[in-house]
Amino acid sequence: MSFKGFVEGGIAAVVAGCATHPLDLIKVRMQLQGEAHSKSLSEGQSKKSHVKMAVQGGVLGVGLQIVQKEGALALFSGVSASALRHAMYSTTRLGLYEVLKQQWADEDGKLPISKKILAGMIAGAIGAAVGNPADVAMVRMQADGRLPFHQRRNYSSVADALFQMVSTEGFSSLWRGSFPTIQRAMVVTAAQLASYDQIKESLLASEVMRDGFATHFAASFLAGLVASIVSNPIDVVKTRIQNMMVVPGLPPPYVGSLDCALKTIQSEGPLALYKGFVPNVTRQGPFTITLFITLEQIRCLLRNF
Template identity: 60%
Template sequence: MGLKGFVEGGIASIVAGCSTHPLDLIKVRMQLQGESASAALRPAIPVYGGPSAAALPQQIPSFPPLLRRPGPVAVCGQILRAEGPVGFFSGVSATVLRQSLYSTTRMGLYDMFKTRWSEEGGTFPLHRKVTAGLISGAIGAAVGNPADVAMVRMQADGRLPPEQRRNYRSVVDAVGRMAREEGVGKLWRGAGLTVNRAMIVTAAQLATYDQAKEAILRRRGAKADGLGTHVAASFTAGLVAAVASNPVDVIKTRVMNMKVEEGAPPPYAGALDCAVKTARTEGVAAFYKGFLPTVIRQGPFTVILFVTLEQVRKLLKDF
C-alpha cells in the first residue's frame, strides 16, 4: 500500500511537471528580473533624470528603482525570439528528475501518513493533514534538491549573454559539472529554502485539496466524486499554494542561480541576505515577482496533478 502511493504520486507528478514546464520557465525568468541590482547593490539608472549611474554612490538606495519589468507575455515573446519554441522546454530533463525524486517522495509519504493517521471511519483531521504535508514536503525537498538547482540554472541560462551561459547539455551533465566544479555540497545550495518552500507548498496543496474535496462531497454527496469536483478542489489548492509560497520561491530561485566568480564574494551570503538586498533595492513587492505565472502554472499543475492522480488510482486500484 505504501509503495503504491509513491508510484501513483510519481506518475501524476511527472505528467503535471512536464505539462506545465513552459509556465514554470516563464516564472523563473520573471523572478530573476532586476537581480543584478540586488546582487551588486548598485542603484539602477534613475528614470527621472539627475546624475549618471557612474556618479551615484555604490550603496543600497533608499527606494526601489522605478523601472518597468516585462510581464509574462513579454517574457514569453523574449524567449520565443531568442531561443525559439524549443526554448520553452529548457531544463525539462531536470523537471523530470525533480518530479521523480521530490514529488514522488512527498506524495508517497503523505499517502502513507494519511493511511496511518486517519481516525476511525477514515476521517483525516486538518491539523494532521497539514502536519503530514509539512513533513512530507521537507523530506521530498531534501531528496530532490540537486535536481531543483539544475532545473533553475537550466531554465535561467537562456536569459544570459552567450559567453556567460553554463550550457548544460542535460540534467545529468548539470549535476555532474556542479559536483566537479563547485563540490558535491553545492548540489544542496539553497536546500534550506527548498525545504521551507516545499513544506509550505505540500501542506497548502495536499491539505487544501483533501479539505476542499471533502467539503464538496459533504455538500453534494458521494456521487459528486468526479472530474468536476477534482478540478475545483485542485484549482483551490493551487491558488492557496501559490499565495503562500511565492516569496520563498523568489529567494530560492535567486540563491540557486547565483554565479560565484573565483576569488570574489558570492552575490548573496545566504537566504536572509538575499531577502534583505531584494527588499531594499526592488521593494517588498519583488517577493511576488512572477506571481501571475506562478498562479497560472500552479493552477494547471495542481489540476493536472490531482486529476491524473485520481485516474491512476482507479487504474491501479486492484494492485
Template identity: 60%
Template sequence: MQLQGEPAVQPLRPALAFHTPHIHLLLPRRTLSVGLRIIQQDGAAALFSGVSATVLRQTLYSTTRMGLYDILKKKWTDPNTNNMPLMRKITAGLIAGGVGAAVGNPADVAMVRMQADGRLPPAQRRNYKSVVDAITQMSKNEGIGSLWRGSSLTVNRAMLVTASQLASYDQFKEMILERDLMKDGLGTHVTASFAAGFVAAVASNPVDVIKTRVMNMKVEAGMAAPYSGALDCAMKTIKAEGPMALYKGFIPTISRQGPFTVVLFVTLEQVRKLFKDL
C-alpha cells in the first residue's frame, strides 16, 4: 500500500512500474482488498513473501536494539528514584535503534525486494529463493554497498520507532503506576504497550513510506535513479500525492505495530520476572 500512487511511474521507472500503457489498473485502496487482490493474483503464499528475511531482520534488529537500550537504561537510571528522565529514555532509544538498524539493514533490503517481487513483470523479477540467496545475489551483482541501500532511512526510522516505542512504553508504565491507576501487572503492561505501539506507528509511518520506495526503486544502467535520496523521494511524493501520502499504509502499520508491541513488552516483562525469580 505504501507503494501505491508512486509518482511518475513511466518516467521514473521504479521497480513497481507496470509496462501496460493501454490498461488502466485500479489500485485497491483498503487493506482487505489489497490482501484479497494478492491472494487472487499470486496465491495465499504471497502473503508470506519475504518471511525468511523478516525473521532474520527481526532477530538481528530487535535483539540489538532491545539489549543496547536495556544496557543504557541501567546505566542512566537514577538510583534514588529508580526512574530515568524522559529525554534520557529518548536518547537511549535513538542510539539503540540506530545501531540495531545498521546491523539488520541487509535483511531489511532483502525483505522489501522479496515482498515486492511479485508485482514486477515476470521478465524483471529477481526470484530470490531465500534471504541468504537475496543477500548473495545483491552482493554479487550490485556490490556489498547495495546491502545498505537506504540505510540512512532505515536508521532514521529505527531511531524514531525505538525512541518512541521504548521510551513511551516506560513513560506510560511509570505514569500508570505513579497515579495508582493499575498495579504492576498484565493490565498495565498491555495498556502501556498498546499506547507505545500507536505512538511508534504515528512517528515512523512517513519514514517507512519513503524507505520502502527508495529501497524498492530499480536502478537501470545508463539511466538516472528514480530518486536521488530520501529528501528527493519525500518531495516528489508530497508534490504528486499530497502530504497525507506519507501516511499510506497506516492501518496495516498500526495493525502490525499494535499487536507486535503488546506481545513484545508483555513477553519482555514476563522474561524479566522469570529471571528475577531465579
C-alpha cells in the first residue's frame, strides 16, 4: 500500500482547514443558536419569542458579533484542534480513498460512480473514527465564546482540551458524538470525493475543459455544494451532541443522534436541521476548492516521488 496519497491528502487538508477555519467557527455558532433557550421554551415561553431570541443574524452578523464581543482572534478559536483533526481525519480518509480506488479500478483504471461512493463512505467512516477526539475538542473550543463566562471550559490548546476531557469526563468522552460524526463523514466524503472525481472526469471526457486550474475549480465548487446539501442535518446533530454539557448524576441533554434530531425539530422546527447552512456551504465551498486545488498541485510536485 502506497502512503503517498495519505501524505498528499493530509497536507492539502490541513492547509484548507486552517484557511477556512473562521467560516467553520461561524457555522458551529449558528448551529447552536436556539439550543440554550430550549429550557425556557419548555417552561412556557411562546415558540414565537423563542425563535426571535434564537435568530442572531446571518453569516456576517454572527461574524461581527464574535469580533465585537471576543476580538478578531476569536475567529480562530480551536484552529489548533482543526489542524490536528485534519491531520488525523482527512489524512486517513483521503489516503484510504485513493487506495480503494486503485484496488477496485478495472484494467483501464476506471471506476464506476457506485464504487467511488462506496470507497468514500468506507474511507470517511474510518477517518472519522480516528479523528473524533480532535473533532470534539475543535467544536468545544469554537463554541466556548458563546457561553456565559462562568460556564466556559477555557481550553488553552487542543492538548489541554483532550487532557481535561479525559481527566474530568473519562476517556470515552473523546468519542462523544462519534456515531453522527461517522455518519457525517461517510456522507461528506462520498459526496465530496466521488462527485469531484466524477465531475472532473465528465468535464475532461466531454472536452468542455482541459485538465488544469479551471477544471479543478469547477469540479471542486460543485462537489462542495453537493456535500453541504446532503450533510447539513447530520452536521447540526453532531455539533450539538459534541458540545453538550453532561452533569454528573443527571441525564445527558441528548441520548443519541435520533433523540437530538427529534428534540431539535420539536423545539425549533424542521428547518433547524439546516441551521448554519449558509456558512456551511460558504465554508464547504472554499474548503473543497482549496483542498482539491492544493491536492492537485501537491500531486504535481510529488509526481516523480
